[in-house]
Amino acid sequence: MTHLTDRHCPALITHGTAADGAVLTLPLPDEEFTACRRCPGDMCARAAQHIKGDLSILTQVVHGPAPPGERPPADPGARIRHRWLIGHQLAFAVWRLIRHTLQELIRTSAPQAAERAARLYDIYTVLFLYTGSCSAARYAATVRADMAAHDPALSGEWHRDHMALPDLLRQARASCPASVLAPLTAAVKRSHHIHMAVAGKLVPSGQSLLQQAGKQAGVQPTEAECDVIDDFFQVRRAPICEKAFIAQAIRRLVQVVCDIRSYGLTDLEPPPQVAARHRPDLDALLGSTIGRFTELADFLMTSSPSLVDLSTHTGGAMTSLTDDTKTVPITPALHRYLVGHTMAPSRVQQDLMDHTHALGTVAEMRIPHEQAALLTLLTKLTAARDIIDIGTFTGYSALALALGSPPGGRVITCDTSTEWTGIAQDAWKQAGVADRIELRLGPALETLRSLPHEPTIDLAFIDADKPSYCDYWEELLPRVRPGGVLLADNVLYSGDAANPDATGNAQAIRAFNAHVHNDPRVENVMLPIADGLTLTRKRNDEHLTMEACS
Ligand SMILES: C[S@@+](CC[C@H](N)C(=O)[O-])C[C@H]1O[C@@H](n2cnc3c(N)ncnc32)[C@H](O)[C@@H]1O
Numbered sequence: 350m351t352h353l354t355d356r357h358c359p360a361l362i363t364h365g366t367a368a369d370g371a372v373l374t375l376p377l378p379d380e381e382f383t384a385c386r387r388c389p390g391d392m393c394a395r396a397a398q399h400i401k402g403d404l405s406i407l408t409q410v411v412h413g414p415a416p417p418g419e420r421p422p423a424d425p426g427a428r429i430r431h432r433w434l435i436g437h438q439l440a441f442a443v444w445r446l447i448r449h450t451l452q453e454l455i456r457t458s459a460p461q462a463a464e465r466a467a468r469l470y471d472i473y474t475v476l477f478l479y480t481g482s483c484s485a486a487r488y489a490a491t492v493r494a495d496m497a498a499h500d501p502a503l504s505g506e507w508h509r510d511h512m513a514l515p516d517l518l519r520q521a522r523a524s525c526p527a528s529v530l531a532p533l534t535a536a537v538k539r540s541h542h543i544h545m546a547v548a549g550k551l552v553p554s555g556q557s558l559l560q561q562a563g564k565q566a567g568v569q570p571t572e573a574e575c576d577v578i579d580d581f582f583q584v585r586r587a588p589i590c591e592k593a594f595i596a597q598a599i600r601r602l603v604q605v606v607c608d609i610r611s612y613g614l615t616d617l618e619p620p621p622q623v624a625a626r627h628r629p630d631l632d633a634l635l636g637s638t639i640g641r642f643t644e645l646a647d648f649l650m651t652s653s654p655s656l657v658d659l660s661t662h663t664g665g666a667m668t669s670l671t672d673d674t675k676t677v678p679i680t681p682a683l684h685r686y687l688v689g690h691t692m693a694p695s696r697v698q699q700d701l702m703d704h705t706h707a708l709g710t711v712a713e714m715r716i717p718h719e720q721a722a723l724l725t726l727l728t729k730l731t732a733a734r735d736i737i738d739i740g741t742f743t744g745y746s747a748l749a750l751a752l753g754s755p756p757g758g759r760v761i762t763c764d765t766s767t768e769w770t771g772i773a774q775d776a777w778k779q780a781g782v783a784d785r786i787e788l789r790l791g792p793a794l795e796t797l798r799s800l801p802h803e804p805t806i807d808l809a810f811i812d813a814d815k816p817s818y819c820d821y822w823e824e825l826l827p828r829v830r831p832g833g834v835l836l837a838d839n840v841l842y843s844g845d846a847a848n849p850d851a852t853g854n855a856q857a858i859r860a861f862n863a864h865v866h867n868d869p870r871v872e873n874v875m876l877p878i879a880d881g882l883t884l885t886r887k888r889n890d891e892h893l894t895m896e897a898c899s
Pocket of ligand 1 (some may be wrong): 579605714715716739740742744745746747761763764765766769791792793812813814817
């Protein structure tokens, strides 16, 4: 390993893959990025161009297939080597973001920093699933053999970019209230369990290279050992500017997303086995891989003030995520801003959000607060009294609807889970609206079919199992009064709704969106709030009918 000491920004940005010999240039973990003016020539300008080009590929891949030039190796052996390298290189960049975020959290105890660190840990966990997505036999024949040939003692403990994280987590635990840390604690636990499961799948004997080296976990590695692992993962250490760092990270991110788009994450081997209690966490992470990586692009693009200058530099790299200049992509910074300028949650709502967060990944099912504020407002604006909420979970949407309804109003809310709705019922009582909410336990379709056929419902909100959306729509619409409102959540499905090749839930959402859009009984608009919300008004023309979804 050559530890470069030149003080220039090398801005090494290559569009080749790591397997082709692409080198990732990173500063040492405790080194700050160097100033751009140290970069020779137009290197920073080139970084900006690369970022702009890569963000546009990313947008394309989120909505459709990977461009032919970006497809990873087809051969499974070559592909797992490619995944191991690219996935690790991207993880090194994510660790740097985690490190900065944890330092901010320790300094400020800000809930947003804990939330961001949790999201970054989840991204890192998905990356680990990506890098370890092969069978034990293939791993032994390829990656493990390569590592052993490089150095029989090669160990994950030698990753210098990761080394500080356990200690920073300990400091965060010592300095922040448990309620602030709750999402981070859950994400770290998730990460640990899934790592153990992947490691157990790849090396069933549990005999790691580290153990063969006769070392104990936790022993501080030497500089030379850190250099060995840097060498293996083609990492060169040199001071670089932040733009060059981001350009390299986004390049790898594009490669990962193109690979997953082309082959999926589980084509080489099914996901690891995890204990039943972690299954929902694993499913949620596997179900949102592309969304995690677009989120990482946002984290990278908003990670430093120097990027404000970058978006000018590129003619607006951020806006290249959309073709429409009137539509502002919601970055984490903008999201925080809009949340900060929306009615704040009440104490009961905040407690309910905290309680739901503590459940782990499933907490993602809750509608975000700004969407709840919109539900409350829509309920008030339409003076809705007779309301249906399909998909209760821990009761946030039902609470928002009840808070908007007048005394004497009624929200029927449907779910199958007694555990989650138990949490909901406590919150409704604390908010003083329990008498307005009627929980119906059981399959929502049966509940809807048991309701009177008369068109009395003022407002309905659909937010349960996606394949049943069309059926819910067909049961609800005749029961909604003319002029009444029907709302449906998750209609963008993390962006996958726009993918013609979407499968599973995203495909069901696409069928539902087409169904609503072609339904002459309603006027409709799709709002880009949260995961996408369809807002419709039932027309007065009652003679019109609609065929069921195909
Ligand atoms: C996305 S969550 C709802 C989130 C909720 N609206 C909120 O604001 O927190 C979906 C819920 O639908 C429930 N669900 C799924 N399939 C269902 C079905 N067939 N009938 C009733 N509920 C169902 C799940 O148990 C889950 O609690």
